[in-house]
Amino acid sequence: MDIFVLLPELLKGFTHFTPGNAVMIGVGAALIYLAIAKEYEPVLLLPIGFGCILANIPLAGMTAAEGMMGVLYKAGISSELFPLLIFIGVGAMIDFSPLLAQPKLVLLGAAGQFGIFGTLILAVLLGFPLNQAASIGVIGAIDGPTSIFVATKLAPELLAPIAVAAYSYMSLIPIIQPPLMKLLTTKKERMIRMEYAPRPISQRTLVVFPIAITVVVGLLVPEATPLISMLMLGNLLKVSGVVDRLNKAAQNEIINIATLFLGLVVGATMTASAFLNWGTGKIMLLGLLAFALDTVAGLLFGKLMAFLSGGKINPLIGAAGISAFPMAGRLAARVAQDEDFENFILMHAMGANTAGQLGSVMAGGILLAIVSHLV
Amino acid sequence: MDIFVLLPELLKGFTHFTPGNAVMIGVGAALIYLAIAKEYEPVLLLPIGFGCILANIPLAGMTAAEGMMGVLYKAGISSELFPLLIFIGVGAMIDFSPLLAQPKLVLLGAAGQFGIFGTLILAVLLGFPLNQAASIGVIGAIDGPTSIFVATKLAPELLAPIAVAAYSYMSLIPIIQPPLMKLLTTKKERMIRMEYAPRPISQRTLVVFPIAITVVVGLLVPEATPLISMLMLGNLLKVSGVVDRLNKAAQNEIINIATLFLGLVVGATMTASAFLNWGTGKIMLLGLLAFALDTVAGLLFGKLMAFLSGGKINPLIGAAGISAFPMAGRLAARVAQDEDFENFILMHAMGANTAGQLGSVMAGGILLAIVSHLV
Amino acid sequence: MDIFVLLPELLKGFTHFTPGNAVMIGVGAALIYLAIAKEYEPVLLLPIGFGCILANIPLAGMTAAEGMMGVLYKAGISSELFPLLIFIGVGAMIDFSPLLAQPKLVLLGAAGQFGIFGTLILAVLLGFPLNQAASIGVIGAIDGPTSIFVATKLAPELLAPIAVAAYSYMSLIPIIQPPLMKLLTTKKERMIRMEYAPRPISQRTLVVFPIAITVVVGLLVPEATPLISMLMLGNLLKVSGVVDRLNKAAQNEIINIATLFLGLVVGATMTASAFLNWGTGKIMLLGLLAFALDTVAGLLFGKLMAFLSGGKINPLIGAAGISAFPMAGRLAARVAQDEDFENFILMHAMGANTAGQLGSVMAGGILLAIVSHLV
Amino acid sequence: MLMTSLWITLAGMGIVFGTILALWGLMAALAGLLADKPGAADSPESAPGSRYGLEKHTPTGSARRSAYSTSEDKAKAAALAVAVALAEQETSTARPLPVPPTALVSAWQLGMRTRQMTQKGERVNRS
Amino acid sequence: MLMTSLWITLAGMGIVFGTILALWGLMAALAGLLADKPGAADSPESAPGSRYGLEKHTPTGSARRSAYSTSEDKAKAAALAVAVALAEQETSTARPLPVPPTALVSAWQLGMRTRQMTQKGERVNRS
Amino acid sequence: MLMTSLWITLAGMGIVFGTILALWGLMAALAGLLADKPGAADSPESAPGSRYGLEKHTPTGSARRSAYSTSEDKAKAAALAVAVALAEQETSTARPLPVPPTALVSAWQLGMRTRQMTQKGERVNRS
Ligand code: NA
């Protein structure tokens, strides 16, 4: 074995290294920077960024089918297991009592989904085929697992940019929403105080709710069953109060491990060839639009409810209907408080926010149903 | 895409919904009710009930081979991984020192298995084929993982009713056993006090015990090796005292996740077609009988030992030999105390109880050996 | 079904039991004894020992492809998932700041790898084929997951003896190293005090370090990428400070479960036929040699640095360059203190020790590259 | 193609609103049918939140809600809301300490977000 | 078919008893051979239970057992047994609080069961 | 075959040293480029260790390091090193108690090893 055999072997890592790899490693590093320095969804953007770096080290073979990332992709993404496991944990962290106390707020969870469809139209106009356009639209669900679940079924090739958009913008909510709120609502509207005299919610109600939702949504939108059922299972584990060890497992072991691996694997799909193209840029742009359209639609519907209720409803809570639980809810309450420190609409905002979570999942399932029917 | 295409698409969930589905969703809800309101083995009946509901939502596709439940079934039931993982955790929760302190009590662990075989005979008389009859009999092991492990190998089609029977009746022990105890034992017998002067158990003994049991049982009943070895592994992790992090993992992460998924997946096999038939009713009935037969056999053998020992043994501890660890043990001690508050047989009852756990696993393996040899 | 059918069925466990099985069960018991009584790497040797016992119970079928051990082997060893998951946890437990504070110490991490290659030569002389010789050599990485990862790729048939040697000797470091330290260094050298005035390390540095290492090592030694990247991922999870739940998952759930199953499965490969041969004896011997050669090379290089630095470096820290993190580091500091209680070189020793961890992984990858290129 | 996507939007939003309306009915029914009989609400069992010990950590605790849902006292509600808000701020910054799992949970979804809000939110408001 | 099942019962129960008898011998041997030499029992290493910190939580702790296994004092044993029983009752109802993992473990197998016993058990006893 | 293995050793050790030299450069660069500007080191954000609460448990905490890395005071360093060593000894023997996860982590890699060292190490030193 002489030097002439050895040398190329030694340098193969560099000889196979492309400028594209360099750029993508930069992208991965940038995502990790956002995760750590700006704390943008760190539990997801950090693993995604690291996975992106791994995918762009030549000859490492980790993203090959039999490599670690390939094995995890098959185990958790192709099987759709990871987003569903994450939803079990998320469900165990949601409290639906503010919504149950004021059922009419659920309407705001519908309006906040317009961004999905508005973005789909724009994506079609930009020339994306329907399956891809729909997957891009679901960024407007403003709910990571939903976006990933739908994209995996309709356009897995776009998984990475869609996941990155969904989670990056999620963290930008406090920057994206306030200007639109100020633009679309009058100071008078933002100062509307809302009565908070909900009927008390019995534990019985809290327990029956997730089961009933699973059955009803399952019958109305079968395609949404996996997502909604796992969300509701997690919630049931929590409210039942008799299976604390399962509840804790859902909120910790299960969601943590699924999140870490989901992030790594999604990042590992970010190869230069797959990511460095105009499509990615368009998707990032459309994703931003989706967030804005959701917010606008939510606010306008809030204004409508304010008008119909004779000024009894503060339109700001409409912006909480986009999901992005629990940040959008808290943000709406905060903006209201900025106008009038005595004005507390947190519970109403959280009601609309949880409604948005339900709406997002259903909208995702509905889109899946319609599009897989057409494609 | 006009309304005439859309409408059936919209209503497909309802158009495919059968009365059977409705009934089974009711069954699932009932199991969840028992889990929460009555606290019947909630960590298992709640997931089973929820899985049952999921299996009866048409077109949801979760129970398909590539659906979430299908994937988990393949990963944990077909592979027999879930019951074995649960056993690692159970083993880490059992303390065999009361048994080691009074080795003769182990005999009660044999008597308490008669229900398995008695039920098998009845099942055969009711017309079940041998493999099914044996699986039904193993409900008499009164040990969930054992029942599931054996049923998976002999008659997977009966997995759901057998699991449901095993876990529901497990919770009814405090209702099933006391009457039989009162019926079969005299007040005088129940008031027998037992000496408690066991030899001290060295840590060396506690450590060698699980290893020795694994080897001896493994040689005597190879088919019982997977179950007994995982039970003993868990116990070894605990008594060794040097692998606390593995011990904790066995008692938490591993058993929690396996339990949640096992329950969901078992429940997901409860489709209307598979569950709604006379067979299920017969199985529920036979399961109840198995519990009763175990208790009767245990008590009668207890009386025999009481007689042979010249009234030195309280026959009540015979009822603890059915396994159902640790409830049957505590129940026996309690009933004795009801007769005479000064009478403490807890340690003897727990000895018989852990013996029952061993006996159940071995009986399951023995049945598996004989029947798979005949079928 | 008469007694003549039943009897052989009853005794099959014994009729299939070979003397080899008996010996191997003794070996398994011995490993468990070392784990518990001597606390030799208990979290690994205990499961390995138990797995070894399981593999030698005839007809239990646990080691068959569809048996529990077979399933776990496919899931975690063939896929190389277990050692990599363990590395995520190990990485989250390493602190590289002592090394970053004194970068030149990294050289000691290279010297400490000579044992790998020295042992390879001896193995070749003893007649092992190259792929096996290399796998045996990697025992000299003195890092369990690295040895297992490389052996799985080059010579899976030797997995068990290599893993056993790697982990048993790891625990003997406090017995293997001190005599060599005393032999190869003068009292004067051992009493050398080292300045400890490192530049302060910014959190920025701690965060960039694991990312930079992944990329640089990945480009220089692509074959080392899986190991080094998972080690660095774990470290990044810790130092980032923003993903505590992932950090905790890596340090607990993930590493505990992977360790338990890795041990069991490695042990389950210890069948009499595979383990009871001269090869195993030679491997154990060569493994011991690998540890000694590493230590000697480390110490000699330490003496060289002491000489070149004009007596500013204590050669003992050279012995910490073999990896075996964190024991070798602490041992070196201890031996120095035995000579002069006022002499504290802990931080320098830990720096060399973490350098050894990096060197081990890279050496493993380099060997993998060269040998898989030649075989 | 554009027509199709317009159709999808129309149908999609229609179905979303339809389903949501169904949920509205469902929830109204549930909250009505399953409400506690007066007085029962005080029993430890039926008081929502009393069953789960985690509640005290979770973002919007029905424990807190139910605490004042039965009273009309605005001021009290206000005071509580503030307390809640502050509590959440703390949670979000308390991560470095060994916090209980659920607090970590919030730390995930809510911790860093709340913090961002405080930072960015204020930045925005100042502008 | 019936004959077969009778045969299976006969053989099965026979083997079960046979195996159990073997275990009896095994345990007797173990407890005999591996017993601590007098005095050694006091050393922290060999005292069962002293090695595992979980013991205090687990249902039937050898820690407790060994505490009085060496003494013949019945009354003491009785008192302890009561304490144990009470302790377990509490454990079973302590679930809502953030209990340590092992307590949760009991909460699973023993918690709700113990509680059922108290409820149903009493119901039964009253009848 | 022997020649090959000698070649492998030569090439292998060569590449190992080469790569390690590269890392040396890398680390020197990092520690240089990314060092904190004077003064900044005191701010809670940039002080290493202050970000991770686990640090207090881990073997060689940069928290501790940074504590005296800025001062030249040898005695202080020595005192600290001793404290650290002792602390680790305790950790390693504290396993029976319900210790925090990270302590358990040490208990794994470092606990029993440290203990062995104390035992065997001393045995060796006595010889
Ligand atoms: Na949404």
Ligand code: NA
């Ligand atoms: Na039984």
Ligand code: NA
């Ligand atoms: Na090494």
